[in-house]
Amino acid sequence: MLRFVLRRLLLMVPVLFGLSVLLFAWVRALPGDPARALLGERATPEGIESITRLYGFDKPLLEQYWIYLQQLVTFDFGSSVRDGRPVTDTFLEQFPATMELTAAAMLFAIVLGIPLGYISARRRGGAVDSAVIGGSLLGVVIPVFFLALLLKLVFAIELGWFPTTGRQDARVDATHITNFYVLDGLLTREWDSSWDAIVHLVLPGIALGTIPLAIIVRITRASVAEVIHEDYVRTADAKGLAPQTIRNRHVLRNAMLPVLTTIGLLLGLLLSGAVLTETVFAFSGIGSYLFDAISQRDYPVLQGYILFIALIYSLINLLVDIGYGVIDPRVRVS
Amino acid sequence: MRLPTTRACCVLTVGALALGLTACADSERSDEPSSGQASGGTFVFAGAEEPVTLDPFYASDGESFRVARQMFEGLVGTKPGTADPAPLLATDWTTNEDSTSTTFTLQEGVKFHDGTDFNAEAVCANFERWYNTPPGIAQSEALTYYWQSLFGGFAEGENTDSLYESCETNGEFEVTINLTRPFVGFVPALSLPAFAMQSPTALDKYAVPAGKNPTQGPYATKYPTGTGPFKLDTWEQGTEVRLARNDDYWGEPALVDEAVVVAIADPTARADALRSGDVDGFDLVGPADVDPLAEEGFTIVDRAAFNILYLGMNQNTEPLDDPLVREAIAHAIDKEEVVSASLPEGTVPATQFMPDLVNGYSPDVETYDYDPQLAEEMLAEAGQSDLTLEFNYPTEISRPYMPSPGDTFNVIRSQLEAVGITVKPTADQWEDYLGKIQGTDKHGIHLLGWTGDYNDPDNFVGVFFGRESSEWGYDNPKLFDALAEGRTLTSLEEQDAYYQGVNEQIMEFLPGVPLASPVPSLAFSEEVTGYVSSPVQDEVWSTVSVG
């Protein structure tokens, strides 16, 4: 197991390195330049020239790449061209926001998805089954930004149950330590603050979570349906075990394996998919910052952020594979 | 609107307090600011983007300035609702005959937030600080745009040709600024937040070493120190700016206890935030939201238009270099319809490349009235009955002078097609668009505009037409010279008469078609009172109260 983990970690290094080269090239292949993006309508040829020189974007590519490599090795990812803030600082600041949003979405998807998938599998082919499948798919086929609009309209504006924007009520000055707002409230014992953060996560979490919900429902359904017909379940039934026991001890436990893998994969996808949700709900996370950086050709942010995201995604993949090995002994043997 | 939780009791208490306090303040709400009780409470405002820095000298974006206006004041402010200079930290000023020197009499009894006295010495400290900006990143146009565009160079560095000569104190409350050459726009320009007075003590204490980016230094992010009615509480970058009332303010203290500025990029999301009570007010209302919000009981406050939206024509692309074709296009456009179909209510079509509030606006320019038949005839005369034009416009952007580029494009396109022109649409994302329009000559007709910074005609037509550019693609030395000379004038009256002539000249040349000066608006919940809008966004929230 340890060797497996180490090998995978080592494998990540060349992959990430290759990615960094790709990013460097890609970012400079984009037409337009950060200097003009920075100055906007007020750009003058002199202004653009001076900024380009200042940031070294006029140096020969190889020289720029050499500087880039040196910075990489010292984990210096530079500062944003737009606001001058160090890339690592902003990433660490915004990461908790995206993480909280992703967690909220996954929670919604799992808490609702697994029971629904189970019920659906038990009543295979019936009206309930069709309703669950159709319903969960609805969340998928309605584009996220439109769904967000509808959610906001109904639950925030008409009913007034939830806020529409941001991570926290601006009228409350909460102390932030880790930038995981829910956690911060708990740490500083400002319970209201935690609750406020949770309330702000509901609508964005639902909007982002409808797609994982659909996936989890269908995977659970398929997996449970598969397991229910296995011999050992029939044996348990023949032995006279109570339905709940069969369900909990045999069916669910064995059916969860593919569900868990999927959850791991989804986490990675969600991380990247949060851009739209963050924009619509004005949630200051990685996704919206990164999207702005593309339009503004903010090279350092682009290079740094995408690399970080790829790293996190690879780590999640690794964890999922390890988890798989831990749960399913058959895998370890192969 | 709040969840029924333990928070409810907190909200109720605050609400009760606010209500109680407003009861006192209410009766005294009249034309003159009263010595009534502050209403208390928090005013939450949503802008469109995060501020870049809180040191206004190094800022050029509207959001940084929005916050700066609350904390900083300059020698000169603006008369409410206009772009004309009014006394602020300077109570009076006199300019010498050739506009090369101005003497200011200063307000007495003013202190910076850190207790430092505001006096003539402080004024000179500020000017000298600006003039002596160290070479390197601080001198890049991204950081010191306004100093460079108005004053030119610095003491040391690549460009040492500067408008600024020296600053002399004469006692504690009189100061004279000397310029190297005449500049009529000097006093109005001082109303810009970039030239606000900052505490010399704080600037020294938190000085940023030369070569480092000052926009992110401790002064700019934690300790910006001005004289204004609000001071900085905290700036959580990426999330919010919290301002607290300055209880030692030299003028009428602010009515609210706290002001919080957040950023919401999407206009519809801003409107939704107002509807759900997340914010008390916001700027840049989308044109489609103005009527619905008003109907729902929210207050819409308009800003007098200080901008211009135009259809630019690239004379590097044939046949736009033919004046007949340009005229034909002008006649094909029904400006009233463009306004009614894509711009906010109250917007007036434009006749020239500046709004009427600006000095030098001419009532006698050549107007090209809507006449599609004439347009068709002119095109035929020019041999262009089968004209195909590339029409560039930006996506994913909403500017105060161009709130819905797609809609404006669509209307104009249909008008051009009605006179037989085939339109080839080319859309680009905003930054790419600017790069294409202003950096290359590969574009046809396009939509763009400008919001003025202060009352100076050069700030409009000088910027557009003062020199050869890829945007307009022409070489007209007569016009270039006329605009260069305009900058050397020595009195406002002279400037007015002169630029009227310039505007007439421009409209004869017709490098583009000025369309309109759209009226930007803000929206507030009905509990908010006292917000005074300004065409140049000189909006200080000290008169605002909530509830």
Place this chain on the structure above:
Amino acid sequence: MSATLPPGSVTPSPAGPETGQTGQPGESLLRGAFRRLRRSPLAVAGAVIVLVFVAVAVFAPALAPYEPAGTESAGDVTPSSVPGPSDDHPLGLDSYGSDMLTQLLFGARQSLIVGVVSTLLGLSVGALLGGLAGGLGGKVDTFLMRVVDVLLSIPSLLLAVSIAAVLGQSQTSVMIAIGVAQVPIFARLLRGSMLAQSRSDYVLAASALGLRRRRIIMGHVLPNSLGPTIVQATLNLATAIIEVAALSFLGLGDSDPAVAEWGRMLVAAQERFATDARLAIFPGVAIAVTALGFTLFGEALREALDPRQRR
């Protein structure tokens, strides 16, 4: 972000090469599949939607009362109101002044074109990569799959934005962007299929008999992979329709704002939701129903083709 399940996830599988569909190609499977499809109400609903959609897309010029993206009435639109249903325009105008009904009908055509082209693109490139990985195995396999993983980790929206930046705002760049995002999915699918089948008995038998590798692949492995590939393509079409809308939200897509395209219409309508909800509802429902139809049909197809079904 894809709405489809990672291949091999319907049936649980251990980590490593994903098991594709095993089973003999033959009539009995297809007939059995048809039988199961007809019995499932969701499958029937999906099929009906798909057929209607394709019919509308193909016959749009005949069905529509006006020319698409006609902007003669652009001036009738104001920021706060859009003319509603009238005698001339049964569904009213859209936010750019074109006839809503015409736009909806031609929008179906756009969605079909974008969906088909992008899916074909993703399919061909993905199949190539996956086939190579599965067929050659070893280091090539590991390398290619890591590349695929990395491709997956880059937000597809970023990919789309940068492709549009390089190629310019057009329908083509949108199609390429969506196609590229689909490559990893097809790559994984084909690879899994190839790996699984390379261990199956009939392939071993064939190679023992001395059949050339190429013949085995072309004659046996590929046809077996056809089923799941069709399923995936159907599902991806659904995703493509939604992703076009997402890209329009981010400001990409055709340069003509009035072009008949559901995603575009939906995005333009969002600003006016408070005054004219109708503008958003029509294209929104169109997108949702069509995507739903393809998804239901695709899922049903997948389950029908799965020989491990027990009913």
